[in-house]
Amino acid sequence: MRWIVGLLVTFGALGVAGRRGWWIVRLVRSGQPDTRRWRGWGPVARAEVTEVAGQRKLLRWTVPGVAHFVTMWGFTVLLITVVEAYGALFSRTFHVPFIGREPWLAFVEDLFAVGVLAALLVFAVIRLRQSPARRERESRFYGSHTGAAWLVLAMIGAVILTLLGYRAAQYSTGDFPFGSTRWAFATRALATVMSPWGRGANSVLETVLLLANVTVIMGFLVVVAYSKHLHIAAAPFNVAFARRPRALGPLATTPHMNPEELSEDSTFGVGTIGEFSWKQLLDLVTCTECGRCQSVCPAWTTGKPLSPKLLVMGLRDSLFASADQLLNSNGESAALVPNVIDPDVLWSCTTCGACVEQCPVDIEHVDAIVDMRRHQVLMESEFPSEAALFLRNLENQGDPWGLGASQRLAWTEGLDFDVPVIDGRIPDDVEYLYWIGCAGALDDRGRAQVQSTARVLHRAGVSFAVLGPKERCTGDPARRMGNEYLFQEMARANIETLDSAGVKKIVASCAHCFNTLANEYPELGGHYELVHHSELLAHLLSTGRLSTGSSTSSVTFHDPCYLGRHNRKFDEPRAVIEASGASSTEMARSREQSFCCGAGGARMWMEESLGTRVNITRAREALATGADTVAAACPFCLIMLDDAVKSEGREDVSVLDIAQVIERSLSEP
Ligand code: SF4
Ligand code: SF4
Known part of the structure; x- marks a missing residue:
């Protein structure tokens, strides 16, 4: 029996x-419809074999x-x-x-x-x-x-x-x-x-x-x-429908923001749990609570209230608590911010992507965070007060500092050659448009970076021109902040400028500009061949167009999040440093595991009053290597690390871009 x-x-x-x-x-x-999730049997089979059967991320x-x-x-x-x-x-x-x-x-x-x-x-x-x-x-x-x-x-x-x-x-x-x-x-x-x-x-x-x-x-x-062990059933589906190759680089969605198509009923971003897409809801029920994301999050590990794991768990609790409203249309779900997600949690994210990189079940935290930011900015006008200034500057002056177009060429002063400024169409004999970026054009440390890059390119015989006063911010900080409307307005203006100048190839020395131009402008109709200056310099060095001298320096390289994790360019900047003859030493966390400098996600223009500063944490890690030079390949990182190294009292340590590292070692022709 x-x-x-x-x-x-x-x-x-x-x-x-x-x-x-x-x-x-x-x-x-x-959840809301998301029709772009099926990418065919081949990619799905590959993902299931590597991520689910092979446990690739877990085995790290x-x-x-x-x-x-x-x-x-x-x-x-x-x-x-x-x-x-x-x-x-x-x-x-x-x-x-x-x-x-x-x-x-x-x-x-x-x-x-x-x-x-x-x-x-x-x-x-x-x-x-x-x-x-x-x-x-x-x-x-x-x-x-x-x-x-x-x-x-x-x-x-x-x-x-x-x-x-x-x-x-x-x-x-x-x-x-x-x-x-x-x-x-x-x-x-x-x-x-x-x-x-x-x-x-x-x-x-x-x-x-x-x-x-x-x-x-x-x-x-x-x-x-x-329980959280629901992931046993949910993970294979979440992996199957995840963004490939990873939920980094461009943001997942580019909502229609055309003013002519908008009405009073238009809504933006995610304000209640029911406004997430079905895939984002699947993310929530798939979380294993393993805490890998939490342990690598620069916000959490420096004492901020944001933990990507707790954010996901909080949203999942909200999903279950809202079941009656969602399934039976019985009442309205509560606003996520501040009821479920504290504003300090939402605004602490640097969008560094470390959480996405680590998550073994392919949860897409950054997209969810920016979706909620979009709602806060566009629907509620609720965001940190100090961010209002940089958004206003972007809108009125085209750059976050509000210095305006007249300052865009100041960095060229002191160069011993002329930098062609495009007036009309880019000349046929000019190969690249050099996208300078706001930090490169307007911040002293950024200017040193682009000057050095320009000198090295000039020395290698690379022909390039700049947009000068016609260049505006790519819109990246507005977008990561959640102001999608402003981002698209700026992006469309830049695309019009680039297209009317006939630009085909762009070199960018800012990782954020590179990511936006390469990965996000195509959605809005801007298609260009992008190279980051680390790639171009590595190419020039490997083909002998650029020669080097020798260096007794020791260099440690900080992987910018938007160059490394978001765009997988780990080897190129290291190849440049290696070619300089300097000895290089890795920080405790590098490449995919690199730790953010604290500037991304528009955090550069927000107060960091909670916990310890992210840039100080990273600078200490860099200083612990004993290197005499901390190198980066993005002006945001340079500014953050330079501030931090100085505040640690280490004036003896240089913070340089890879272009400056190679220029330092260049032999006389
Ligand atoms: S993107 Fe970076 S800062 Fe934001 S939650 Fe993930 S790990 Fe934390
Ligand atoms: S890494 Fe992924 S599965 Fe693990 S706690 Fe974070 S979100 Fe959940």
């Missing part, structure tokens, strides 16, 4: 879990990654034991057809069972070492549902122990499908303890442990449906 108990438990659990699962599916489907963190890999694959392989368990409910001598008596299968099952137990031990140690009660904000599990996590670890342990237990009882009674094989090493070892208890006792134990195994598996199914 044990099959009756087993089936009752199973149908009961399937009913509870199924009901919850369907409720979640309906909630996700209540070796110990927890391997433990998760073993658990995930252990559970997958052990699904066959679930078939065996249900078969055994009906017949004590059941075996899986064809392979069910093969000794190798007994070995594989035991191996993975023991592997999962070992992985659980690793997880337990990690959780104890990372205990939020002890380490507070430093723990990546701070704010996660740790009780539920321990419950799940205990349940997985119970699944494996009851599995080995009933197999050992079967072994002792002679009902083990694999006979008395030695290959079932764990089962056999346990059976040596249990066999002396006699056949009768083992027969009873087999029933008890088998039913316990089925009950724990079904209990686990229910817990999965009601």
Whole structure:
């Protein structure tokens, strides 16, 4: 009669879990349409193989990654034991057809069972070492549902122990499908303890442990449906519909902002949970609360209230709390800011993308944050007061500092050659438009960077011209701030200028300008061939058009977020530094794991009054390398790091652009 108990438990659990699962599916489907999510079977298959089956991102963190890999694959392989368990409910001598008596299968099952137990031990140690009660904000599990996590670890342990237990009882009674094989090493070892208890006792134990195994598996199914372990079911879908190759570079959406198409009813951004797209809602229910994003977030790790994990968890709670409104149109959802997301949380983000880079289930935090910012700026006119000035400057003067077009060519003073300024169309014999950027044109340290870049390009015989007073801010800070309207206005004006000048190739030395021109202008009709100056300099050096001298300097390179993580240009700036002859040393966090300078997301023009300053944290990391030069490849980073190095009292350390590093080492022709 044990099959009756087993089936009752199973149908009961399937009913509870199924009901919850369907409720979640309906909630996700209540999100706004997003028709650009399907990218074909090929990319989806590749993503499933690398991200889900291969656990690529998880394995970057070796110990927890391997433990998760073993658990995930252990559970997958052990699904066959679930078939065996249900078969055994009906017949004590059941075996899986064809392979069910093969000794190798007994070995594989035991191996993975023991592997999962070992992985659980690793997880337990990690959780104890990372205990939020002890380490507070430093723990990546701070704010996660740790009780539920321990419950799940205990349940997985119970699944494996009851599995080995009933197999050992079967072994002792002679009902083990694999006979008395030695290959079932764990089962056999346990059976040596249990066999002396006699056949009768083992027969009873087999029933008890088998039913316990089925009950724990079904209990686990229910817990999965009601906890963060929902990611087991949701992650493959979230990965399938994620932005590829990653949710970095351009923002996900470019809303229609044409004034002629707008009406009083037009809404922008995300103000309530129901205004997120279905994919963004799927993100929320997929979060595993692993805290990888939190542990790398420059805002969180410098004491700000923003944690990408807690942001996602808060939005998920809001989603579940708003179910009645979303599914039954019963009332209105609460405004997300400030009810669910504190304004300080929203405005602390530098859009550095470290969270997106780390998230093992491909959650797209930056897009969600900017969507909420768009609502705050465009619908509520609510944003940090100090940001109003730079937005006004952008609108009126075309640059965040409000210095105006007349200052755009000041950086050319002192150069010993003329920089052609485009008047009309770009001359046929000029290869590149050099996009100077606001920081390059208007800030002293930015000017030093573009002067150096211009001198090096001139020396290598690269022909370039500039727009001079016709160049305006690309609109990047307005866009990251949430002012999509202003961004598109500025972008359209720039595109008109570039197109009427017949510009085809652009070199940019600002990582933010590069990202916007290369990745975001195409959506608005601006299509250009973009190179970052690190790429161009690396090319000139590798082809011998630029020669170098020698250098006794030691350089550490800071990867600008919008050059590295957002645009995957890690090697080019390093190639330039290497060519300079300087010795280079890496910071503790570099390349994909680089730590932000604190300027992105329009943070450059906002007060940083909470916690420690992001740029100080990064500068300390740079200074810890002992290098005499901190190099970057973006004027925003240069300004932030230069300020920080000086405030650390290290006037002996230079903060230079890679162009300045190479110029310093240039041999006389
Ligand atoms: S983009 Fe950077 S600052 Fe913003 S939440 Fe992610 S890690 Fe934190
Ligand atoms: S958002 Fe991603 S990285 Fe952050 S806690 Fe959730 S699953 Fe982990």
